[in-house]
Amino acid sequence: MYTDLMNAPRTARQRARAELTREILDAARRQLGEAGPSALSLRAVARELGMASSAIYRYFKSRDELLTALIIEGYDEIGDAAEAADDPAAEPDERWTAIWRGVREWALTNRHEFALLFGTPVPGYAAPPQAAVAAGRMPLALARVVADAKAAGVLAPPPAPTCDPALIDAGTAELLPGAGFDADETARVILAWNRLVGIVSYELHGHLHRVTADDAGFFDYTARVSGAFAGLRFA
Amino acid sequence: MYTDLMNAPRTARQRARAELTREILDAARRQLGEAGPSALSLRAVARELGMASSAIYRYFKSRDELLTALIIEGYDEIGDAAEAADDPAAEPDERWTAIWRGVREWALTNRHEFALLFGTPVPGYAAPPQAAVAAGRMPLALARVVADAKAAGVLAPPPAPTCDPALIDAGTAELLPGAGFDADETARVILAWNRLVGIVSYELHGHLHRVTADDAGFFDYTARVSGAFAGLRFA
């Protein structure tokens, strides 16, 4: 939505507005890490940019609107990272690992934004429905690999515990139109998405400190485990 | 550490101090949900209790010390929940599910405390080393089930992707003295712990909204999947 404003700036006025909007978002992202998302302060952003606190209200009319812009931008960037890492011509196991690594790398260089997306929700703030579209891009990248493996006939059968179709939301069953996922396949993609976010969160939040010995190596191991569970074959 | 103060109160003075310490902790826990952990305010706690803001410094000499007490108390409670749910005489699959459900129930009724433990870390705050002991109790409960299944000779062999022993911290390899876990078994317990926290976080933070259709049912399915991966046999 705000990125729309930054495309095709025609007049000098529009360009100036787009640039300042960008600077506000960048400053806000820098500040996410200093006091946490819930303490994000419009005033502090204004101070960092050398502008009056009231001037910023011309760009974002509330703190929540700025938060929404940051969240959608974050979901889009992590979706970009996942899609950019994916080479549809490669083998499923390689695609899977590449997507996982792309997401992790984005998270490592944008840890506060990752926390904004997947950490504790900001109290009193509710993300608008349109954020769901951007939020779905990363798990969809994972689903695409599974769908392609299934179409190629190389998807492994589900492991022992199977998923009751009644547990999956009707809308989610159609998450990848044309893929023809059954409940088990859908559930395995959901758990893969949850696993990816969960293991990155553990690494970023220090829960693996003195538990694992090699973060990148354990992450790759987790990716293999997750991919195998999803039905992909790893060498 | 603070709970020590509450055991064996001898004089009336000590009992009064213990009770007020308890009230401060309870009030702080109530406030965790209002503005998030990073906004936890000693003054607001004092106000809620009808005491002067300065008086509270007699009980906790800083906000970080109060946070530490809350974190250790939370880890201990979730460890209690896991241990209380475990019946060592039951079958491994039943024990596993019971522990999972016990942890989820604690999280559902203490969601802000759960977020304090496993959500975004509070900026500028570092948990003291002694918190690690309390933090380990919940995953240890999971490990105990796996260890007992191994001792009984009913632990399934590892699934295809195996874990390089170099990826596990040397201290973690001894996480359950006497269990004789190898790297694969240790890694599977770590991932089970991560899975449990991850799926509860997803449920609490709304990421499963309109994705799954039955939170409790999908949680049980996840528990079965996780237990099977850990090597337990589910009917």
Next chain:
DNA sequence: GTCTATAAATCGATAGAC
């Protein structure tokens, strides 16, 4: 141990001059 008073900051948001 509890109180008042205070220090030196911060915040979101608005009004109104220019």
Next chain:
DNA sequence: GTCTATCGATTTATAGAC
């Protein structure tokens, strides 16, 4: 569109009377 000034509130923390 940007500024100053302001409102009414918040915070952590300390000093000192009682």
